[in-house]
Amino acid sequence: MNNTTNATNPKSTNRSFEPRFSLKRMFHNLDKLQDIVVFGCGILLVFKMMLILTDMLLGLKAGMDIQEITADSLFLLILVELFRLLAVYLRHHRIYVGIAVEVAVVSVLREIIVAGLIHMEAAHIFAICCFLSVLGGLMFISYKVENVQH
Numbered sequence: 001m002n003n004t005t006n007a008t009n010p011k012s013t014n015r016s017f018e019p020r021f022s023l024k025r026m027f028h029n030l031d032k033l034q035d036i037v038v039f040g041c042g043i044l045l046v047f048k049m050m051l052i053l054t055d056m057l058l059g060l061k062a063g064m065d066i067q068e069i070t071a072d073s074l075f076l077l078i079l080v081e082l083f084r085l086l087a088v089y090l091r092h093h094r095i096y097v098g099i100a101v102e103v104a105v106v107s108v109l110r111e112i113i114v115a116g117l118i119h120m121e122a123a124h125i126f127a128i129c130c131f132l133s134v135l136g137g138l139m140f141i142s143y144k145v146e147n148v149q150h
Helices: 023-062 066-092 097-115 122-145
Strands: none
Touching (some): 023 066, 066 097
8 A cells, every 4th residue: 555645745635736826827817807707798788789679669669760770770780799709709718700700791881871872982982892802701711711610
């Protein structure tokens, strides 16, 4: 039989051998804090979505302009995509570029609808088309490279 005491066998003690202020422990605690912050942001997003939905329903009763209703509904879709991005981050601890690009595309389209495409200058429309083309290419590449599980 091996007759060792706790003083000679450090692995048999209950106390962790990691120093109190080790980098591994600090990053682990910061990671947990970041998860709590992201979870809080998700809860705030849900509350904001409920407020926007309530305003939209009240606006429909009051006869709100269709352009405002469309802008609010697209903003609601942006918040839903952001919530999905936060949920994927909490599950996998990484940000998927494809989801972030989807949020950017919907945001750009919302701004086009709110501002009105007819009232924009040709150079602005060309810049938006180039930006959307780049985002489309990023989305295509990200779905080929990343394995996103919804």
